[in-house]
Amino acid sequence: MSATKTFGLAGILGWPVAHSRSPAMHNYWLAEHGLPGSYVLLPAPPERLPAALAGLPALGFRGCNVTTPHKQAVMPLIDHIDPMAARIGAVNMIVVEPDGSLRGFNTDGNGFVQGLRDAKPDWRADEGPIAIVGAGGAARSILAAMIEAGAREIRLVNRTHEKALRLAADLPGPVVPVRWEERAEALRGVATLVNATTQGSAGKPALDLALDALPRDAIVGDAIYVPPETPLLAAARARGNRTVNGLGMLLNQARPAFHAWFGVMPSITPGLKRAIEATF
Ligand code: NAP
Numbered sequence: 001m002s003a004t005k006t007f008g009l010a011g012i013l014g015w016p017v018a019h020s021r022s023p024a025m026h027n028y029w030l031a032e033h034g035l036p037g038s039y040v041l042l043p044a045p046p047e048r049l050p051a052a053l054a055g056l057p058a059l060g061f062r063g064c065n066v067t068t069p070h071k072q073a074v075m076p077l078i079d080h081i082d083p084m085a086a087r088i089g090a091v092n093m094i095v096v097e098p099d100g101s102l103r104g105f106n107t108d109g110n111g112f113v114q115g116l117r118d119a120k121p122d123w124r125a126d127e128g129p130i131a132i133v134g135a136g137g138a139a140r141s142i143l144a145a146m147i148e149a150g151a152r153e154i155r156l157v158n159r160t161h162e163k164a165l166r167l168a169a170d171l172p173g174p175v176v177p178v179r180w181e182e183r184a185e186a187l188r189g190v191a192t193l194v195n196a197t198t199q200g201s202a203g204k205p206a207l208d209l210a211l212d213a214l215p216r217d218a219i220v221g222d223a224i225y226v227p228p229e230t231p232l233l234a235a236a237r238a239r240g241n242r243t244v245n246g247l248g249m250l251l252n253q254a255r256p257a258f259h260a261w262f263g264v265m266p267s268i269t270p271g272l273k274r275a276i277e278a279t280f
Pocket of ligand 1: 136139159199223224225247249250251
């Protein structure tokens with residue numbers, strides 16, 4: 001991409017966005033690769049979202065990330081939607097095309113899957129049943145990525161069963177909605193367990209899930225990265241399971257975005273991890 005030679009602008013569009021780690025990540029990579037550019041906060045309240053999007057090409061932005069509460073709201077406002085983002089029903093990244101049109105992607109779910117592969121290079125979606133707990137935005141993107149990765153059986157557990165049923169209907173695939181009361185038993189024979197709820201994040205109680213039926217060779221992933229080890233991951237690690245937290249998801253969703261905007265596929269290095277962990 002010849003774009004690497006000129007000053008590049010990207011940012012994160014949300015409301016609020018001050019808490020975001022994305023500037024730390026992308027500005028680290030810009031400095032690491034000696035690229036002229038900057039990644040900035042783009043706070044925009046919902047009523048200004050159309051104007052904010054129109055401002056991206058007008059101001060010469062290469063694109064932006066999209067976060068709460070705009071991930072769904074941007075969809076009717078942008079010109080092209082990538083198939084994965086269409087399936088998920090949410091956009092987390094926008095590229096400004098050379099003609100000024102906007103193209104929306106969703107890299108969250110694949111970021112989570114790549115985080116699993118980083119922790120276990122031979123991880124496969126079809127090596128055994130997958131259990132996903134949660135049916136919110138994170139679960140939706142992870143479920144879509146797991147289906148695309150070739151999962152053969154996904155047990156989708158959520159406290160509010162109707163949301164699991166709706167999500168399974170929205171994303172055709174080998175998805176079996178499981179009732180909350182049956183969550184412990186749903187871990188039997190599972191190769192990959194995913195927490196995509198808010199339970200276990202800083203200030204919240206632990207996910208209420210007994211691990212007794214979970215095979216000890218299963219990998220356990222959590223979308224949460226603050227704290228770095230949730231009570232679920234601590235319990236899984238204590239009984240011998242391999243574990244991976246949500247930092248890999250955060251870092252891996254950002255890599256294809258940086259590549260699209262700045263023309264270089266960046267790496268996840270110990271230095272980057274230290275820089276992000278220093279913001280916690
Ligand atoms: P969300 O859309 O609000 O969904 C929340 C989920 O948590 C729902 O499934 C909800 O179940 C469940 N839940 C809430 N309280 C519960 C309780 N007391 N017991 C059992 N389940 C409960 O949230 P989200 O956007 O999907 O985010 C989920 C987590 O993923 C958050 O901690 C977020 O920080 C993290 N995340 C991480 C990344 C990353 O890059 N690593 C990216 C996105 C999100 P109900 O349907 O029953 O309410």
